Amino acid sequence: MDNLELMSKIEDKSIDLIYNDILYNTGRKFRDFNDNLGTTQEAIKWYEPRIKEMERILKNTGSIYIHCDYRLSHYIKVLMDEVFGEKNFKNHIIWSYKSGGASKTKYTSKHDDILFYTKSKKYTFNLQKEKSYLAHKYGFKGLKEYFDEELNQWYRYANMRDVWNINIVPNKSNSIKILYNTQKPTKLLERIIKSSSNEGDIVADFFCGSGTTGVVAKELNRNYILCDIEEKAVKISEQRLKGVIN
Numbered sequence: 001m002d003n004l005e006l007m008s009k010i011e012d013k014s015i016d017l018i019y020n021d022i023l024y025n026t027g028r029k030f031r032d033f034n035d036n037l038g039t040t041q042e043a044i045k046w047y048e049p050r051i052k053e054m055e056r057i058l059k060n061t062g063s064i065y066i067h068c069d070y071r072l073s074h075y076i077k078v079l080m081d082e083v084f085g086e087k088n089f090k091n092h093i094i095w096s097y098k099s100g101g102a103s104k105t106k107y108t109s110k111h112d113d114i115l116f117y118t119k120s121k122k123y124t125f126n127l128q129k130e131k132s133y134l135a136h137k138y139g140f141k142g143l144k145e146y147f148d149e150e151l152n153q154w155y156r157y158a159n160m161r162d163v164w165n166i167n168i169v170p171n172k173s174n175s176i177k178i179l180y181n182t183q184k185p186t187k188l189l190e191r192i193i194k195s196s197s198n199e200g201d202i203v204a205d206f207f208c209g210s211g212t213t214g215v216v217a218k219e220l221n222r223n224y225i226l227c228d229i230e231e232k233a234v235k236i237s238e239q240r241l242k243g244v245i246n
Contacts, residue, residue: 007056017203021182021205022068032180047079052083061119062119069112095112095114124198126196132155132157169183182209184210193213205227213226214237214241
């Protein structure tokens with residue numbers, strides 16, 4: 001169903017974490033969905049009641065991540081500032097990836113934008129660590145260093161930054177298959193769900209596509225609510241959650 005219809009049925013302050021890989025409004029008609037909301041102004045007008053509903057159903061301790069790209073990110077941020085408050089903006093996360101295609105008339109666009117907001121000053125956040133590669137082994141006291149044999153390089157664990165280098169789901173892979181256009185990798189959702197929720201929490205995705213959010217939430221012992229207006233998305237998500245397809 002339309003996510004606005006579903007959200008209208010959800011109780012106030014009942015969701016712990018919302019992640020939405022929204023329509024980017026590219027104007028393209030993909031195989032699995034139509035990514036055309038009209039002009040930028042029409043797109044933001046369409047999103048406004050949905051963002052307001054997300055604010056209503058999110059717990060006071062909850063977080064929300066809006067995944068978009070350069071077409072709408074700055075307009076969506078202004079809307080999010082208005083609805084959630086500028087002081088509740090936490091990060092503009094850059095998801096950097098490599099994929100085919102390159103531009104000869106500008107710098108090649110190879111990143112998406114993820115806007116991270118909270119409902120209040122008190123919210124769930126589990127600090128994540130990432131590998132930080134070093135020029136050489138320093139051997140400082142109290143600094144644990146590790147050696148990556150595959151890369152032949154030393155590294156340490158540091159607090160995670162707001163630039164995430166995570167591979168996209170490849171078109172051809174022995175272990176991963178694209179089931180739905182613009183399918184997002186599980187590693188991306190793992191990072192968000194681990195950071196901003198705890199076991200037993202409710203994670204919601206109102207633009208669920210291939211259902212990756214639900215699959216990861218289930219694996220991490222979270223509850224989940226998924227919604228999409230496309231029948232194919234619902235079918236694929238259900239099959240993945242049942243373990244019928246990976």
